[in-house]
Amino acid sequence: MYGYAVSRLFAVNDAPTRTRLDTVTVPVDADGPRLEVLAGSGARVVVTTPAHQFPSGIAYTAERRAGLLDWARAVDGLVIEDDYDGDFRYDRAPVGALQGLGPDRVAYTGSVSKSLAPGLRLGWLVVPERLAGEVAARKRTLDLGNPALDQAALAYFIGCGAYDRHLRRCQRAYRERRDTLVAALLERFPGAVVTGIAAGLHVIVRLPPGYGPQPRFLAGAAAAGVVLRPLSDFGTAPAGDGSVRLVLGYAHLPPAEIERAVRLLPAG
Ligand SMILES: Cc1ncc(COP(=O)(O)O)c(C=O)c1O
Numbered sequence: 001m002y003g004y005a006v007s008r009l010f011a012v013n014d015a016p017t018r019t020r021l022d023t024v025t026v027p028v029d030a031d032g033p034r035l036e037v038l039a040g041s042g043a044r045v046v047v048t049t050p051a052h053q054f055p056s057g058i059a060y061t062a063e064r065r066a067g068l069l070d071w072a073r074a075v076d077g078l079v080i081e082d083d084y085d086g087d088f089r090y091d092r093a094p095v096g097a098l099q100g101l102g103p104d105r106v107a108y109t110g111s112v113s114k115s116l117a118p119g120l121r122l123g124w125l126v127v128p129e130r131l132a133g134e135v136a137a138r139k140r141t142l143d144l145g146n147p148a149l150d151q152a153a154l155a156y157f158i159g160c161g162a163y164d165r166h167l168r169r170c171q172r173a174y175r176e177r178r179d180t181l182v183a184a185l186l187e188r189f190p191g192a193v194v195t196g197i198a199a200g201l202h203v204i205v206r207l208p209p210g211y212g213p214q215p216r217f218l219a220g221a222a223a224a225g226v227v228l229r230p231l232s233d234f235g236t237a238p239a240g241d242g243s244v245r246l247v248l249g250y251a252h253l254p255p256a257e258i259e260r261a262v263r264l265l266p267a268g
Helices: 035-041 062-074 129-143 148-159 162-188 214-223 255-264
Strands: 002-004 023-025 045-048 078-082 106-111 123-126 193-195 202-206 245-249
Touching: 035 062, 045 062, 062 078, 148 162, 162 193, 162 202, 162 255
Parallel strands: 002 023, 002 045, 045 078, 078 106
Antiparallel strands: 106 123, 193 202, 202 245
């Protein structure tokens, strides 16, 4: 069995279904995945996002990270660490990969989808040594390899230092966009609560109950030309009090556009 320590990993979550793997969803609290649920699930492989959980935006605590490794050792299992946006942390240096703490129990995955372009389909996978041969063989069977020219171009881009410069430029721009979004939200919706660490490309915001119920708020925003995704789209139950909880991406919009979009949201 395969466990997902995410409420919804939309990008890859239908892969197990398509490959007919038996999966179970593991809930996440403020510290990380609920390890007792994982342990009780019978799973021996978990796909998880320790550096920045999607969608909640939390980073797993050191205890929960250690607990994941203990679980993997106890069940002779594997943690698949999905480091999907680890290049972007705005308040401190990124936390080290879980893989570094347990290279024999963790398969680390990352890609340039968030840092360059998802259409490139280039990424990396660091697996425990005992699995390397089989993983390489299966990858070859699946697709006969990724485009060599794209890989060579990326290798050059990294090797000459341009990728690092690009990341630093993005880091500055995205931090400014995040700060702009958070400030605009707090001004337009006094009492709003933004949660999740300062990282990645999205924030979670909860508006005070007075701005709900959520369906009416979303309809009002859509009528004003702003399409929003509520947190409930990502496998999280709607708030009991009807308050509006949103997943907002900011990386693709310049600050002035972000401010304009927030001003268009219904605040009456
Ligand atoms: C949590 C998470 N994991 C993985 C991915 C997919 O990344 P890739 O394009 O590298 O397959 C995404 C894409 O948005 C994501 O949000």
